[in-house]
Amino acid sequence: MLIECVYNGENCSSADFVEFISPTYGLCYTFNAQSSHINNGTIHYNNENGYSGQLQLDLYIHSHQYVPYLTDAVSIVTMVHDNTQLPLIERVGIQMVPGRKHKLEYSKKTNSFLPSPYTTCSKIVTPGMQAMFDQFSGAKYDYGLEICFIVAMQTYTYDQCGCVSPYQWSARYIIPHGENNIIYANLCNISDPCYSDAADRFQGSLSISNNYASNCGLECNTNEYVLQLSSGLAPSSWYMNSIKEFVESLSIPLPSNWSSTWSNEIQNNYVSLDIVCGSTLVQSYTQQATLQSVDVISNIGGQTGLWIGISFLSLMEFAEMIFRLIRRQVYLIKDKIQKRRNVYDTKL
Template sequence: MMYKCSFNDMPCSVNDFVRFTSFVYGACYTFNAQLKNNAKRNTVYANKYGGDGKLSISLYIHSHQYVPSLRDGFGAVALVHDNTQLPNIEAAGIELASGRRQKIAYRKKTTYLLSSPYTTCTKSVSPTMQAMFEYYNNTNYGYSEALCYQLCGQIYAYEQCGCANPILWNGRKFYVSSMNRVIFAPLCEYDNKCYKEAIGKLLTSSPLMNSYCSECLQECVIKNFIIQTSSLSLPGEWEMEKIKKFVENSTIPKPTNWSRTWQDEIRKNYLTINVVRETSTVENSTQSTTMGVVDLFSNVGGQTGLWIGISLLSIMELIEMLYRLIRNEFHIIRRKIQANRQ
């Protein structure tokens, strides 16, 4: 539950977040996601309100509400990503312990690859991937190579087992080319070995990968965020009463021994996450051609001109040599004729 939120020291609210469901962490929220229709909420830029792009979120996690045996730790999971990228929080999320003020400092690096015919990279979003994006509440996410491989694994598992991987439950709507339609696949039972064996077979077979995952090409624009984390103890004694009042006023049930252990409960459940930008400079790496079209024609023209020039000079020298030989022979013949007449 969010206790407070600010962006560049100005208050923010739940309306600035887009909810989505992770197949590992459950309900998650994205700040400043790019939407297909921005009529109700504009994209927020780092220099808004004259700041440096600092996002501060304070949370109270209510650890006593966690389902026993499913989680062996308490805290929050955060991920810094571009607002056009699908949040791959299951693989790239940073686990943050409660009872701390967590700082996430980031800087951005972007790699631009050449498009066809120089590389096979793509920006095209397949119908299957677009169907999965529907679970992310009108967000305008782009192509993801990692997601593409997950989805082609789902398709192969469905064709082999009649059901899809239950862990990737939000990727159960996909286009099956053999059926020529989009289906909403049933989920396999978790202990069903069929889907695990099918996906394992797919990932270890080059012919199958070429058949089912041929659209999974490298992204033309690769955006990475280099992260550094640090933390301090939290909260201070002067803030305990405010947090206590906030928890008691919420509709979520409190622990049975709250009146005696509320201070320990707050220290165990409260955390603040500060996301800050290290620098406004973005490191860009751009792939370029060794020889472009203009360079190609210039080299061809230069080489052609050079060799044609040499050939013309040689022909002129040959003509001159033949002329001198013919002239010399003519003079010899002429002298012989004159000598015979005398």
């Protein structure tokens, strides 16, 4: 539950978040996602209100409502990602324990790859991916390699089993291979080995993956956020009563012993989070072609001109050599004739 939200010194609310579903954590929320119904379809920037980008969140977990045996930890799971990236929070999420104020300081790296024919990178959102994206609160998500493979694997699993993996239930809207209609696929029974066998075949067979995931190339542009984490004890004693009043004002049922243990409950459920831009410098890694089309044409022209020039000079030298040889032969012939005449005149 959101207690307080502040971005660059101004209050924000739950209306500034979009929902997305995680197969592991259920309903999750993204701040500052690219969405038409948030912030007039635009995103927040770090330099707003004279700040350099700081999001402050105070959260309350309500751990007494956790479903037993589904999790072995009490925490808030968070990640920093690009505005148009569907977050795979199961893989890169960071767990934030209650009773502390956490600080996430991030810096940004960008990677840009050349398009075809230099690489096989892709920007195209496939119809299957778009069918999955359409289920997430109108947020605009771009192409992602892992998302593309998840959709392709779910499609192959459906073709083989008539159902999809129960561990990827957020990707149930699929387009069967060779068809155009979107369907809402049933989840396979968790005890049925068909979906896991299909996943093994998909990942182990190059021909199958090329057939179902032929469009799943590397992203042409990626943004990576490098994090530095630190934390301190929270909340402070002077803030405890304010949190208590907030929790009691909610319609969510309280623990049965709340009146006597509310202080411990707050310590075990309160999480504070500051996400701060640590540096305005962005490290950019850009792939560039060693030779571009203009360079290729220029090199061909230069090489051709060079060899034509060399060939012309060689022909001139050869002609000069022939001329000198002919002139030498003419001289020798004339000299021999002259000597014969001189001998003849002497005899007379």
